Amino acid sequence: MSSKKNLKPDLNFNLKSKKDKIGIFLSILCALHCLLLPILLVATNLGNTFGDLHTKHEYIHVLFFILLFPLAVNLLFTFFNEGKKNLLIVVFVGIVFLTVSLLNTYSHFLEHDSLSEILLSISGSLLLAWAHFNNLLKIKE
Numbered sequence: 001m002s003s004k005k006n007l008k009p010d011l012n013f014n015l016k017s018k019k020d021k022i023g024i025f026l027s028i029l030c031a032l033h034c035l036l037l038p039i040l041l042v043a044t045n046l047g048n049t050f051g052d053l054h055t056k057h058e059y060i061h062v063l064f065f066i067l068l069f070p071l072a073v074n075l076l077f078t079f080f081n082e083g084k085k086n087l088l089i090v091v092f093v094g095i096v097f098l099t100v101s102l103l104n105t106y107s108h109f110l111e112h113d114s115l116s117e118i119l120l121s122i123s124g125s126l127l128l129a130w131a132h133f134n135n136l137l138k139i140k141e
Contacts, residue, residue, distance in 0.1 A: 020136040023071040027129035030064045034121040038114070061121070065102050069095070072128050075135060091131045097124030 072095050079088040101120035 017136055019071055019074065020132040023068070023075065023132035024129045024136070026064065026067050026071070027125040027132065030068065030125040031122045031129070033060060033064070034118050034125070038118060061102055061105055064125075065098060068098065068125070068128060071132070072098075075128075075131055078135065079131075087131050087134055090127050094124045094127030094131065097121070097127065 072091055076088065076091045076095070079085075079091060097120045101117050101124060104117045104120070
């Protein structure tokens with residue numbers, strides 16, 4: 001009878017690991033988008049041919065932010081509750097980088113700087129991916 005209890009899946013583990021896997025996937029996808037799209041636009045000269053392609057590209061930042069932010073805040077609270085200060089700082093900095101990058105894109109108060117936007121987006125998303133990966137490793141232990 002006790003062996004049947006061991007066969008029951010841990011739904012809490014599955015939900016947490018799915019959140020981290022989704023967080024890793026979205027963070028890496030965000031970083032790849034920010035790294036490869038500008039290179040693709042320059043290499044293929046699409047940036048000059050399709051004038052509004054860059055404008056359409058900007059909306060993806062909002063989409064990534066909307067998808068990444070709740071997962072990152074959840075991770076922030078997880079590390080806070082567990083007293084993991086180092087990982088808490090990593091997640092917080094990742095959120096700040098992505099937020100500043102998004103504000104840099106749409107703010108009329110900041111001077112638009114594509115290089116800093118790209119570097120902040122890539123750094124922030126990779127920090128979040130790393131934090132999700134560490135949380136995933138911790139869950140599996």
